[in-house]
Amino acid sequence: MNVSSNELRHRKGTKAIRLMTKDGFPIKNKEVTVSQTKHKFLFGCAEFDSVPLANGELEEKERIKAEERFEKFFELFNYATLPFYWGRFEPKKGKPDTERLKKASEWLVSRGLLIKGHPLCWHTVTAPWLLDMSNEEILKAQLNRIKREVSGFKGLVDIWDVINEVVIMPIFDKYDNGITRICKELGRIHLVKEVFNEAKKANPEAVLLINDFNTSISYEILIEGCLEAGIPIDAIGIQSHMHQGYWGVEKTLEVLERFSHFNIPLHFTENTLLSGHLMPPEIEDLNDYQIKEWPSTPDDEERQAMEVIKHYKTLFSHPMVESITWWNFCDENAWLGAPAGLLRRDNSCKPSYYELKKLIKKEWWTHPTRLVTNNTGEFEFTGFLGEYELAIDNIKLHFNLDKNSTLIEITV
The missing domain is CATH 2.60.40.10 (Immunoglobulins)
Structure with a gap:
């Protein structure tokens, strides 16, 4: 393209x-x-490995490897997503992982990055101890959690995925959890309003996102209902985990066209393209595909590079898109073990890394004049x-x- x-x-x-x-x-x-x-456009990546590195938790060999990886990271990105999954952030009630996340945030900010927290409210990886509460108590705990994180990280983390994957949230049936319970009782729009209002009160200047992998009309209807209810959505998050194959320019443009009519900035929050074999098309929930080894191959790396170029050019050319976040920088510790990184497990750069760097730092960069x-x-x-x-x-x-x-x- x-x-x-x-x-x-x-x-x-x-x-x-x-x-x-x-x-x-x-x-x-x-x-x-x-x-x-520096770019105004947010070229981002999820970077959860910054937490153990910034907190001095790695052995020397792993620390050196992580530092080498981050030097390549900083050459490319100006924006990072940090993990605030409630079940990991506060596995025991009243003992949040605040200090570790603050150290990671401070370190990334010191390197010139903007930070987004992901997510504040989600039915997956949520706090297990919510199941011991009534629905009224769960909602109160959720709102208190939002107030604590958004106000406590103000000035470090001022962009938030406030609520994640609401389309499926009240009908999620893989396991019981507190957030599905309250979403089922309150309804999607009511819950979205509660969490957004709390986040806005905690930091009126924050950029607040609704985020979803569902790009069907169901997500459009939900957003429309939220806007009619006066919910202060600052940006619409769209996930594109393409483990089963690249969407293609036509589908991407179609998604952009449908969601841009809200006249709200679009953030492509979670992007993956594989440099190995694709996940079988019959898999409905990507989490259900678990295999021992998922190698990156030379031919697939070339394909990934071509698809990365097309995907980024398609998104960057659309005026409503303000942010693109790659999801796994390195294949090591990648989600589902998939070869979705721009770096291989040994920290060597795939062709996709070099091609993306050409776009961000050459083709889309104003050179000294x-x-x-x-x-x-x-x-x-x-x-x-x-x-x-x-x-x-x-x-x-x-x-x-x-x-x-x-x-x-x-x-x-």
């Missing part, structure tokens, strides 16, 4: 910048160099939206390039 520069106009901005001396005089006819340092100020100290600059460094003589300054076309005045 070829994406012309015209089709990416929504990803770019033009800014007029005026350079002034401290005495208020324009800096005339002066050469400057402008370099991009030399410009000269005019007689009023101004120059005009066009580039991909994001953060920039401006170098003049031995001085380095910073500015954001966004869709706001107002003149920036910088004192040197």
Whole structure:
């Protein structure tokens, strides 16, 4: 899929910048160099391995391997998803894993990443001790949990998957759990309203997502009902775990078209494409496919790379998409043991890693540009939206390039 520069106009901005001396005089006819340092678009990945690494829990051999992996991670991504699964975060009531997650968040933020917490409310991997409560008590515990995490992590984690997979939530029947119980009693929209309102109260500035793997009309109807109920959804999360094969450009565009009519930003929150054999098509629940070995192969790695390029180009070309999160960076510890990583188990890069890096840091990156100020100290600059460094003589300054076309005045 070829994406012309015209089709990416929504990803770019033009800014007029005026350079002034401290005495208020324009800096005339002066050469400057402008370099991009960060994308505004969120190129993300789930990175649960940051928790043991940031907390110093790894033996030396594993620590070195993890550090090597993260250097490759930081070369590619500006956004990371951290695990807040309630059943793992607070397996014993009143003993949440707050400090470990805070250390991981602080470490990732220190490397320039934005962080999303996933998820606050979900019927899977939820707290087992909820089953000892009445439905009224479960809801109260769920809302208290949201208040605690969203307020407690404010400034570190300001993007949240508030509720996950609501379409199936009240009819989920694989095992009993507290969240399915209250969703069945309250109804989907009522529960969504409760959890979103609590999250919004805890951090009014947070970006709050509803998230689902179900891309059918059922999800559309749910979102429509939520919006009619006044629920403050900031972004619609769409999962695309393609273990059974790449969706293809046509299906992806069809999904984008249907969900973009809400005029709410779209986040593709969980993306996987395999570099090994595909999961059989008759499998309905991906979790049901458990095998001992699932190798990555050279031919499948080439296929994965081609599909990654198509998938990212399709999503990046659509103006409603603000975020793409790859789900497994490395095959080691990947969900279901699938070869869905951009890195192999030994940390070596697959072709998909290099192809994605070409897109993010070359094709979709504004390379260093030399410009000269005019007689009023101004120059005009066009580039991909994001953060920039401006170098003049031995001085380095910073500015954001966004869709706001107002003149920036910088004192040197």
